[in-house]
Each structure stands twice: as C-alpha cells, then as structure tokens.
Amino acid sequence: MSRPVSDRKEWTGFQESRPYGAKYDLRSDFVMVYGISDDLEERIAGWKEKGYIIHLMTGVSWGEYQIYLYGKYDGRDHWDEAQTNRAGDQLLHGKDVPYMVPTISFSEYLAAGIKRAIDSGAEAIHLEEPEFWVAGGYSEAFKREWRIFYQEPWIPPHESPDAQYRASKLKAYLYYRTLDRLCAQMKEYAEVNYERAIRFYVPTHSLINYTQWRIVSPEALLVNMPACDGFIAQVWTGTARTRNVYKGIREERTFETAFLEYGVMQELVRGTGRDMWFLHDPIEDNPNYTWSDYKVNYEDTVVASLLHPYVNNYEICPWPRRVFEVAYPKEDGKGKEMIPPDYATELLTVMHVLRDMHRHEEITSDEQTDGIGLLLANSAMFQRGDVDLQSDDGDFRYDGTISSLILPSEHHEEMLNWSAFYGLALPLVKHGIPLRPVQLDNLLHFPGYLDDYRVLLLSYEFMKPEHAGLHQVLSQWIREGGCLIYVGDGSDPYHGVKEWWNQGARAYERPDDHLFEAIGMGRRPEDGEYRVGQGGVIVYRVHPARLAETEDGANWVRESVKRALAMRGDEEPLREKHYLQIRRGPYVATRVMTESLTDQAVTVHGSYIDLFDARLTIVSNPVVEPGKGSLLYDLEAAPEQTSAVVISSSRIRDEEPVVKGKFQFVSEAPAGVIVSTRLQLKEEPRHVIADGHEVIDRSWEPGSRTLLIRYPGVPEGTLVTVIFEKG
Known part of the structure; x- marks a missing residue:
C-alpha cells in the first residue's frame, strides 16, 4: 500500500542498487536508489510506487562509470584519471571500476546523472565515499592537479614526508572541490527547473577508519561547505573489526572500535546543525564469514552507536538484497545457507526500534565520567604514507583495493597499525569511560565547541594542527578550567613538513612548541603537571604508540586523567567500570x-x-x-497502555483503539520474514486474526499483560485483529 510522503520524517532508510523487491522491502522512511545506470528512472519509479521518499546515492570516487572511462560520454578516454600507485598500478574497487581522481570533467559527468535523479523526483542526493588512497598520487591527472594547485612541478609523494603530506592535503581538497561544485550546481538546477530544494549528504567512513586504512577524504572540511546538509556515518563490522593493539595484544575489538568511530562522527556534526545518520550492516563486504559471526558483530555495532545520544537517525542496512537473498558459509564450512529465520526477525526488530529512537530525548547513563575527549584532526590522514610502499622482499605491494584490506597478512597488519591513536583511546573505553574523539578542526568554527569537555588528550605525533588559531582556543579553554594532557616526544618526521609553524620570522621546530608558548608555558616544557589559570596541563614526553604496548602504558593513560580531574578540583573521582x-x-x-x-x-x-x-x-x-x-x-519504564503494540519486527500503522471488543493495526514487513509482535493488552484475547487467518503462534504473559504473536511478513501490510469478546 502506498502512503503519502508529505507527513513523514526521514528517521531511517537504506540503500539498494536493485529494482524494488518484496523480500528486501524494509519499510523504512526513505530508500537511497543506488547508481546512475540506464535504468535509474525505472528503479526510482518502482520504489516511489511503494510509498518511499526517494533519495539517490552514487559513488563520488568509484562506480560503474565505464561510459566515462572509455570515452563514450565526451569522446575522450579518461583512464588517466584512475588513482595510480608508485608502481603504476591502478587502484581498483572492481573490474573496470577504478578509484578516480576527482577532476572537473569527472564532476560534470556525475552532474549529468544526478540531474536525471532530480528530474525523476529524488528529494535528496548522497555522494558516497569521497576516497583518495594514500598509495595513489602518481596518475597523470593527479600530476596535472598538483601543478595547478601548487604552481610547481609534481613531486612524487614517496620522496619525503613533506611531499606525502602535501599530496594528501591536495587529495582532500580535490574531493572537497568536487562535492562543493556538485552540491551547489545541482541545488541551483533543482530550484531553477522545479522550484524545489534538494538536500545533499555525504556518506563517509569515519576519520578513524580512513586514517587507519590509509585513505584521504575531506571529512571536517565538509562541515563548512554551505551546500552540504549532513552525513551518513559508514561504520560497520568491516571497518570496526580492523585489528588494533591494547596492552601489547593485537586483535579484533569490534565494539570498542565502533564506539570510537561513531563517536568521532557524532562530534563531527555536534553543534553544527548538520544531519547525521548512523549506518549498521547486518553482514559486511567480506562474504566469507558465517551468519553467527555477522550477528555478533552487528549487535556490537548497534549497541556502540546507541551509546552516542546526540544522533537518532539511522541507515538501517546497505544492500538489503544481499542480506535476505544471498547465502553465506555454514558453520561447518560445508556449503552455504540463507539467513537464519530468527536472525532475519531480529534484524527487523532492531531496525524498527531504531526508527523509534527519535521519540526519546530523555537520556540517562549509568554513573559514568563524562567530559573526557581525545582530539583528532583531518591531518591524521595526511601522514599515513610511507617513503617505500614495498616490503623488503619486494613480493608484496599494497594496491589500495578493498580485497587487500579484508585479506589478512602480516604486511597488512603492520600497515594498518595505528597504535598512536589507540594507545590513548582504548585504555579509557576499556574501563567504561565514554571517551569522545573530538574533531580538532571544528574548534575555530563553532563557538563553545569545547564547553562540554573537562579533560582533553592531545598528541601531534600522529596529526598536525592546520591553523595557529586552534592553540588560542585551547589556551582559553585551559584558562577557564579545562585540563589538557599532551603526549609526544617530537620524534614524528612529519613535524618537519613545510607548514605555518615553521615559516616566517617566528618559526617553531614543532607545532607543540607553538601550543605551549600560546598557553604561556614556554616552547618546550618537560614532563610534569602545570597550573594554567583555572585549569592545567600534563606533559608526558613519550610517543603515544608506546602506550599501546604494555599494561603500564594503559594504566598511565587512566592515571593521567585522574590527575587531570584532581587538578581541576573535581570532587568526583574517575569512575572506572567494566x-x-x-x-x-x-x-x-x-x-x-x-x-x-x-x-x-x-x-x-x-x-x-x-x-x-x-x-x-x-x-x-x-x-x-x-x-x-x-x-x-x-517494561517498567514504558507508559501504561490498555491495548497497544509495544515492540514489533514490522512497521506498524493504522493502530486503532479498542472498539466493540476489537483492537486492530496493520503490520508491514518484507515478504517471507516471520514477524514477531508483542502487544500490551488489558486481558488475554479470545482470537487473533492476521489477514483472515487465526494466528496459531502466540503466547500470553500474564505478569506483564503482554501477548506475543508471530505471522508471515507482507510489505503491503497485514491487517491484525485482536478480539476480546465473542462475536
């Protein structure tokens, strides 16, 4: 049944490249029709007919863009715009699907496809994954962009830290330029031709993941782009299961990593007025895991996202067809199997629970220490390059493909190591402290951005401040009562890149020299605790990566936060729990x-x-x-209700009060999935009818006055009638 969209909110949505299918019709608020292929208009019409608000999502760095690549769009071959590594290999997402250098020409090609979506009634556009691999920077297109931007001959990124840093800054700028151009151009197109507003969003991995995976993206730059309306935080098992080191042990820590990833995405938009959806994926891009593995990790990402209370919009699934219509390995390794029925039901329950989150602004946390942050900047992505991207034996070359990341090897493990960040973050999260990764780049643009923070951890050994004014903001925050914990020994070779701190008459060897001088501590304070105004600074001259290697390192992080709180005069100690x-x-x-x-x-x-x-x-x-x-x-916190749906793995509509001994509602769910619905009723009913058939699978819980009923899902809606009296 189609429904009007004018009175609907876009709390949840999903993306799908296939035409409408009843088995993966999740009954969310909107659908992101994926890709600008020839059948775009037909696919939009199919989903719109089912009552969905229509968005378009398409890749801004990769996609099925062979028409453009092979010269069928404008008569010119564009393979020179494929991202290319030092060895001359093009970085591919799949066959004939390279990661692109975002040229002006490429943005014009994307604009033509986006116009078709606007012409077909799309209300929002999502330009997905603006990604430039650190391993890239060697294509002819990038060399041209370097010469235009820097007005000098191209320098191979591997030649020095400065060349790598500058190459990465250019990569971020190029995707910012493309997104800014497309968003502004297409908004004007919609206003001129249809007198309606189009919204633009950027689905993007977290700054944490991009830095760990050695990818450059605009991230914080986009918050200041006028035509960007918000983001989707692409956090899921595939990003969060990337192994990291804690107390010397490298292993998967999906929950902790996801918690930090969602956290930095929340902080990206906090106080900016931009929208944010948190993504969850019931499986992941790697098809080699079992359903039980997917389930455990999915639950971890869901819980991790809910622990960040300032976001209540969700992308409930990318590619639902591959969840509900594709088989994955069995536990015994013998063949494959479709999604277990109970997992399918659980997924739908969670998806509809997520849609309900926006109604509950009352948030309480269980006795925790809030106001602790770890500063993180875009520039962390700029210094993940290596002078030589080959191993000593020359047998392995990191080519920047998705397959390279999901297939483990010792080479990959070391290249993806980012202990400098995790050495500061994990000791706190592991002890129940809701650490927030704080977007350093936002400090200058949003007044009061640090007001909620009491203690901040900072290191310039894995990132750099991109503006001197950041230190003035930090200095004022400290003088007004904040406490800064600075960890760093000055050993990072990227301290020497040609940047603001080492240029001009008052040059500084390292950016922290300027920081401490701005605070009033001199350029190079030693280890120790320093009182500054109403706040203070703790300095520890060690590389933060060392803190990930031992239990003593983890303990130091927690003890330093305790000392920082004491310096502030906080009466409550650090509340550690498991x-x-x-x-x-x-x-x-x-x-x-x-x-x-x-x-x-x-x-x-x-x-x-x-x-x-x-x-x-x-x-x-x-x-x-x-x-x-x-x-x-x-159940004790829920409002008292005489007859109502409490929880369902379906979308409930047309719920009516009890009239003449009957209670009715309509339940929408993908075809073939068993729906579980729990009702709160004044008494056990005599009959429950679903589309004319008695519901056999039901059970009454007298203590809670709730009834569980189970029945097959129908996208158009199942009419459920609960009968209390004899006919």
Missing part, C-alpha cells in the same frame, strides 16, 4: 568489556523485552556476559 550503558526512554543498551577491571557479568535489574531475541522474550534481571552486549525494552 561496562558502558545508556537508557534512551524505555530502551537500555549495555556492553560488558573484556580486558577490563573484572571478568564478571553485569545484571540489568528489572523486567525487560529482549530485543536481540527473535521471540521478544520477557526477561527478569537479565545477565550480560563479558564480551557481549544487550538491547532491552524496559
């Missing part, structure tokens, strides 16, 4: 850590519906084990 928890209205999300204070489980006291259970089981005082997360609906 879990993170948040309550958003009746929803309670909890994650219990491993490698923490204790290996004990955590009991969540009360009566709840388990939202990670396909049957929406009622549980009393549920126990969450270390390394696990939970998402619960608190």
Whole structure:
C-alpha cells in the first residue's frame, strides 16, 4: 500500500542498487536508489510506487562509470584519471571500476546523472565515499592537479614526508572541490527547473577508519561547505573489526572500535546543525564469514552507536538484497545457507526500534565520567604514507583495493597499525569511560565547541594542527578550567613538513612548541603537571604508540586523567567500570568489556523485552556476559497502555483503539520474514486474526499483560485483529 510522503520524517532508510523487491522491502522512511545506470528512472519509479521518499546515492570516487572511462560520454578516454600507485598500478574497487581522481570533467559527468535523479523526483542526493588512497598520487591527472594547485612541478609523494603530506592535503581538497561544485550546481538546477530544494549528504567512513586504512577524504572540511546538509556515518563490522593493539595484544575489538568511530562522527556534526545518520550492516563486504559471526558483530555495532545520544537517525542496512537473498558459509564450512529465520526477525526488530529512537530525548547513563575527549584532526590522514610502499622482499605491494584490506597478512597488519591513536583511546573505553574523539578542526568554527569537555588528550605525533588559531582556543579553554594532557616526544618526521609553524620570522621546530608558548608555558616544557589559570596541563614526553604496548602504558593513560580531574578540583573521582550503558526512554543498551577491571557479568535489574531475541522474550534481571552486549525494552519504564503494540519486527500503522471488543493495526514487513509482535493488552484475547487467518503462534504473559504473536511478513501490510469478546 502506498502512503503519502508529505507527513513523514526521514528517521531511517537504506540503500539498494536493485529494482524494488518484496523480500528486501524494509519499510523504512526513505530508500537511497543506488547508481546512475540506464535504468535509474525505472528503479526510482518502482520504489516511489511503494510509498518511499526517494533519495539517490552514487559513488563520488568509484562506480560503474565505464561510459566515462572509455570515452563514450565526451569522446575522450579518461583512464588517466584512475588513482595510480608508485608502481603504476591502478587502484581498483572492481573490474573496470577504478578509484578516480576527482577532476572537473569527472564532476560534470556525475552532474549529468544526478540531474536525471532530480528530474525523476529524488528529494535528496548522497555522494558516497569521497576516497583518495594514500598509495595513489602518481596518475597523470593527479600530476596535472598538483601543478595547478601548487604552481610547481609534481613531486612524487614517496620522496619525503613533506611531499606525502602535501599530496594528501591536495587529495582532500580535490574531493572537497568536487562535492562543493556538485552540491551547489545541482541545488541551483533543482530550484531553477522545479522550484524545489534538494538536500545533499555525504556518506563517509569515519576519520578513524580512513586514517587507519590509509585513505584521504575531506571529512571536517565538509562541515563548512554551505551546500552540504549532513552525513551518513559508514561504520560497520568491516571497518570496526580492523585489528588494533591494547596492552601489547593485537586483535579484533569490534565494539570498542565502533564506539570510537561513531563517536568521532557524532562530534563531527555536534553543534553544527548538520544531519547525521548512523549506518549498521547486518553482514559486511567480506562474504566469507558465517551468519553467527555477522550477528555478533552487528549487535556490537548497534549497541556502540546507541551509546552516542546526540544522533537518532539511522541507515538501517546497505544492500538489503544481499542480506535476505544471498547465502553465506555454514558453520561447518560445508556449503552455504540463507539467513537464519530468527536472525532475519531480529534484524527487523532492531531496525524498527531504531526508527523509534527519535521519540526519546530523555537520556540517562549509568554513573559514568563524562567530559573526557581525545582530539583528532583531518591531518591524521595526511601522514599515513610511507617513503617505500614495498616490503623488503619486494613480493608484496599494497594496491589500495578493498580485497587487500579484508585479506589478512602480516604486511597488512603492520600497515594498518595505528597504535598512536589507540594507545590513548582504548585504555579509557576499556574501563567504561565514554571517551569522545573530538574533531580538532571544528574548534575555530563553532563557538563553545569545547564547553562540554573537562579533560582533553592531545598528541601531534600522529596529526598536525592546520591553523595557529586552534592553540588560542585551547589556551582559553585551559584558562577557564579545562585540563589538557599532551603526549609526544617530537620524534614524528612529519613535524618537519613545510607548514605555518615553521615559516616566517617566528618559526617553531614543532607545532607543540607553538601550543605551549600560546598557553604561556614556554616552547618546550618537560614532563610534569602545570597550573594554567583555572585549569592545567600534563606533559608526558613519550610517543603515544608506546602506550599501546604494555599494561603500564594503559594504566598511565587512566592515571593521567585522574590527575587531570584532581587538578581541576573535581570532587568526583574517575569512575572506572567494566561496562558502558545508556537508557534512551524505555530502551537500555549495555556492553560488558573484556580486558577490563573484572571478568564478571553485569545484571540489568528489572523486567525487560529482549530485543536481540527473535521471540521478544520477557526477561527478569537479565545477565550480560563479558564480551557481549544487550538491547532491552524496559517494561517498567514504558507508559501504561490498555491495548497497544509495544515492540514489533514490522512497521506498524493504522493502530486503532479498542472498539466493540476489537483492537486492530496493520503490520508491514518484507515478504517471507516471520514477524514477531508483542502487544500490551488489558486481558488475554479470545482470537487473533492476521489477514483472515487465526494466528496459531502466540503466547500470553500474564505478569506483564503482554501477548506475543508471530505471522508471515507482507510489505503491503497485514491487517491484525485482536478480539476480546465473542462475536
């Protein structure tokens, strides 16, 4: 059944490149029709007919753009615009799908496709993944852009840290230029031709992931781009399971990494007025894992995202067809299997719960120490290049493809190592401190951006400040009561790049020299604690990567935060615990850590519906084990209702009050998925009818006065009638 879109909000959506399909019709608010292929108009019409708000999503750095590449668009071959590494290899996302150097010509090609989407009624455009690999920078197109931008001959990025840094800054600028040009041009096109406003969004990996994976993207630059309306935080198992080091052990820490990734994306837009959707993926790009592996990691990313309360919009699934219509390896390795029915039901439950989050602004957290941040800047991406991208034996060359990242090897592990960041971050997250990665680049543009922070950690060993004015903001924040913890020994070779701090009459050897002078501490203070105004500074002259290698390093991070709070005069000590928890209205999300204070489980006291259970089981005082997360609906916190749908793995509409002993609603869900719906009723009903058939799979819980019913999903909607009296 189609529904009018004028009164609908865009709380949740998904992206799909295929035409409409009933088995992956998730019944969200909007659909991002993916790609500008020849059948674009037909695909838009198919999804619009089903009542969806239509967005377009297309890749801004890669896509099925063979028409452009092979000269069929403008008569010129454009393969010289493919990102190319030092060895002359083009960096590919797939066959005939290179990552592109974003030239003016390429942006004009994209504009032609975007116009078609606007002509077909798309209300928003998503330009996905502006990505330039650090390994690139050797194509003829990039050399041309270097000469135009720097007005000098091209310098190979591998020749020096300065060349690498400047190449990466140019890469970020080129994608900013393309996005700015496209967004402004297409908004004008929509206004002139249709007198309507078009919104533009950028789906992008987090700054943390791009830096770790050695990719350059505009990130914080886009917050100041007038025509950019917001972002999708592309955080999922594939990014978050990238291994990192804590106390000398390198392993997957999906929850902790996802928590930090969602955190920096929240901070990217906090206070800016820009929109943000958090993405979740029930599987990932690597098709070689089992459903049980996907499920555990999906739950970790969902809980991690919910712990950031300033975001309540979600992309609930990329590519739902590959979730509901593609098989993946069995547990025993013998063949493949389709999605387990219970996992399919659980996914739909979570997706509709996420759509409900915007209604619950009342947020409470379980006795935690807030106001602790770790500063992170765009420039972290600029210094991830190597002078020589080959191993000593010459057998391996990192080519910057997705397949290179998802296939583990010792070479990849070392190249993806980013212990300088994780050495400061993980010790706090592991002990239940909701650390926020704070976007350093935002300090100059948004007054009061640091008002919520009491303690900030900072190191210039893995990033650099791009403007001297940042230090004036930090200095004022410290004098007004903030405490800065600076970690760095000055060993990073990128301190010597040609930048503002080492130019002019008052040149500084390193950017932290300018920082400390701006604070009033002299250029090169030694280890120690320093009082500054109402706040203070703690200096530790060690490279932050060393802190990831030992337990002593992790302990130092936590102890330094304790000392910083004491310097501020805070009465409450650092509250360390082995879990993170948040309550958003009746929803309670909890994650219990491993490698923490204790290996004990955590009991969540009360009566709840388990939202990670396909049957929406009622549980009393549920126990969450270390390394696990939970998402619960608190029956005691929920409003008293005589007859209402409490939780469903379907989208509920046309819910009516009890009339003449009957209670009715319509339930929409993908075809073939078993829907679980739990109702709160004044009494056990005599009958439950779903589209004319008695619901057999049902159970009454007298203690909570709730009824669970289960029935097949129908996208157009199943009419459910609950009958209390005899006909």
